[in-house]
Amino acid sequence: MMAPEFFYAAIIVMIGAFLALLRVFFGPSVPDRVVGVDTLNTLIVAGMVLLGAAYDRTIYIDIAIVYALLSYVGTLAIAKYLQGGLE
Amino acid sequence: MSAVTYVIYAFLAINITFNLLGSFSLHRFPDVYTRLHGATKCTTFGTIFAVLAVVVHAAYQLHLTGDPKYLQMALHSLVALIALLLTNPTGAHAIAKAAHLSGYKPVKAVIDAYEDKLRGGAE
Numbered sequence: 544m545m546a547p548e549f550f551y552a553a554i555i556v557m558i559g560a561f562l563a564l565l566r567v568f569f570g571p572s573v574p575d576r577v578v579g580v581d582t583l584n585t586l587i588v589a590g591m592v593l594l595g596a597a598y599d600r601t602i603y604i605d606i607a608i609v610y611a612l613l614s615y616v617g618t619l620a621i622a623k624y625l626q627g628g629l630e
Numbered sequence: 631m632s633a634v635t636y637v638i639y640a641f642l643a644i645n646i647t648f649n650l651l652g653s654f655s656l657h658r659f660p661d662v663y664t665r666l667h668g669a670t671k672c673t674t675f676g677t678i679f680a681v682l683a684v685v686v687h688a689a690y691q692l693h694l695t696g697d698p699k700y701l702q703m704a705l706h707s708l709v710a711l712i713a714l715l716l717t718n719p720t721g722a723h724a725i726a727k728a729a730h731l732s733g734y735k736p737v738k739a740v741i742d743a744y745e746d747k748l749r750g751g752a753e
Contacts, residue, residue, distance in 0.1 A: 546687060552642045552680070559653035563669070566656040574662040574729035581721055582656060582669040586649060588714060589677040592707055596684040601699060604684075604706045608713055615717035622724035626731040 549597035553590045560586040577621055584614035634690045641683035648676030661737040662729050670722040674714070681711040 563586060566579035588607045595603030655668025688704040691697070730744060 548639065548642060549684070549687070552646055552683075555646045556649050556680070559649045562650075562653035563656055566665075572662065572734060574725060574732070574734055575665065577725050577729075578662060578666050578669060579656060581666075581718075581725065582652060582673055585670075585673040585677055585714065585718060586653070588710065589645070589649060589673070589680045592677075592684055592710055593680055595703070595707075596687055601703045601706055604703060604710055608706065608710045611710060611713045611717060615713075615721055618721040619724055622721075622728035625728035 545599040546597055549593045553593035553597060556586055556590045556593065560590065573625065577618070577625070580621075581614075581618055584610070584618070588614075634686060638683050638686055641679045641686065645676045645680040645683065648672045648679070652676065662734055663726060663736050666722055666726055670718060674718050677714055678711065681707045 560583055563579050563582040567576050567583065570576040570579055588611045591603050591607040591610065595601060595607070649672070652669045652672030655672060656665050659665045659668055684707045685704045688700040688707070692700040692704070735745075736742065
């Protein structure tokens with residue numbers, strides 16, 4: 544491990560991701576769960592960039608780029624479905 | 631411990647603070663819109679500083695060793711930051727509009743301007 548401070552920062556970011564996951568599980572309504580999933584995606588991208596610096600591998604950061612774009616598409620699809628129909 | 635290390639520690643501290651604030655705001659706010667407000671703003675700001683810390687680290691390692699993989703690491707982190715900055719507010723807007731259109735009203739709201747606009751009259 545090249546830089547341990549990035550590893551500890553990624554662990555604390557993942558604690559925040561766990562709190563967002565609790566909102567996904569216990570959310571009273573459907574948009575609450577969608578907000579939890581959106582927060583979870585942003586925190587996972589941040590943690591993946593930090594882990595790429597911690598383990599000194601650039602491929603983790605490339606995966607973070609693809610994950611950010613795909614989670615955006617998923618969020619838009621769920622929002623379009625919520626507001627009444629896909630047609 | 632050089633000055634660059636302290637800059638990286640400061641950026642990581644801002645990142646941790648704002649990401650945890652965004653996660654806690656999901657549990658402290660009453661309805662969908664305030665939760666979306668707190669979570670989206672705080673996590674976007676925290677992630678900006680996470681990527682800035684990685685960029686400073688990679689630029690310092692590039693200065694020390696001259697290995698071109700650190701230049702690649704900095705540039706790809708910036709691309710990830712740009713993707714996140716473009717997509718995050720758009721997704722939040724889509725969620726808020728879909729939640730309002732599917733019938734979840736704001737709790738304790740006195741004025742709902744979007745509802746007035748949907749009914750077609752400004753009175």
